[in-house]
Amino acid sequence: MQSGTSRYQRLPRHEVVSQWIRNEIDSGRLGIGAQLPSEKELQKTFNISRITVRRALQTLESEGLIYRKQGLGSFVADFRLRHGLVRLTDFSEDISSAGIEPSSKVLFYAQENASKDIAKELGIEERSVCVRLDRLRLGNGKPIAFDRTWIPLYYARLLDGRDLERETIYQILQREYKIPVIRGRYLIEAVNADRELASYLEIKENQAVLAIHRTSFTVSDQPIYFQKRFYRCDRVIYELELERDPSKNFHNPSALPLRQFSPLFVQPIKNGQSHC
Structure with missing residues (x-):
């Protein structure tokens, strides 16, 4: 792991850490469920105090990008967004509905x-x-x-x-x-x-x-x-939900009408902020 301090010299020290982690998530190097470097590793890499590391992690947690497990460390959260695609939509409608520009x-x-x-x-x-x-x-x-x-x-x-x-x-x-x-x-x-x-x-x-x-x-x-x-x-997956109506499908139980067909979007990071 290489320090990103030279890229963010004008940022406060805690934001240097949080921005570096955002970039790792956005690039896919840290995928959903991946464990972040430990607090000690971040302290050493960025030459900062434990308090500064924890402030950076608290910022990311409040944005919904990570979650922390007591005694285990910090992990990348599943911040994919959901919306329905039962009706025909275009790209702009899909993405806008997910809160993405x-x-x-x-x-x-x-x-x-x-x-x-x-x-x-x-x-x-x-x-x-x-x-x-x-x-x-x-x-x-x-x-x-x-x-x-x-x-x-x-x-x-x-x-x-x-x-x-x-x-x-x-x-x-x-x-x-x-x-x-x-x-x-x-x-x-x-x-x-x-x-x-x-x-x-x-x-x-x-x-x-x-x-x-x-x-x-x-x-x-x-x-x-x-x-x-x-x-x-790493930006979208699809979720398909079918619903059986016994009164209509009694003689053909395999004919399951579509209830929901939804893309789940990963929120790209803009200006270092998550909108989850």
Whole structure:
């Protein structure tokens, strides 16, 4: 473990320690449930008193980032946030509901010819022109996900000239053109990040990410877009809850209706503060 004092020279001594621990948690070097260095180790590393170490730990505990066990030490808390995803939502709605500030960076926006697989998802002919939109999705300024979205030319033209770093496809189509998104088809799997994806998400190449493939539909079962979203696994997991109604499923007990489908977000740290 290396001292971080040189990076935070202007901070009070207790905040030097708490900021270093925040950065270790935010980077994933200290994962949920991981034990923090002991008070004695922190004293030695940062050349500070035991009282200063305890003040730093108390700050982190009050923020919800750590918890302490008598006689065992301090541990990283499970500070993932939950919200429902039973209805169709977009990234900004998901993240905002979790108390995290969303933002996006457009990395690519141009026409291209649809591959066989993309054409099938969009309901168009292979090699037909569509628009591809790549965006890096951020929470409190930290990378959470990378999106690659293909849009049929008709709907893409409605997005021309729009600020796709601040506006979402849902917002533009539904609010301004009265084109509702009424259904979504999801495929969720774990994949390894290639070099390009790893660089966007600031993770190691071949590190596992959560991939969600989604096709969104409007009326008459018309596809609006097909999207591949790749989440950092340390930023989100999904929780699925099913509920059996014996009166409705007596003859088919395996048919369990969806009650809740929820992403649990890890709160990225902004300016050294947690909002849990």
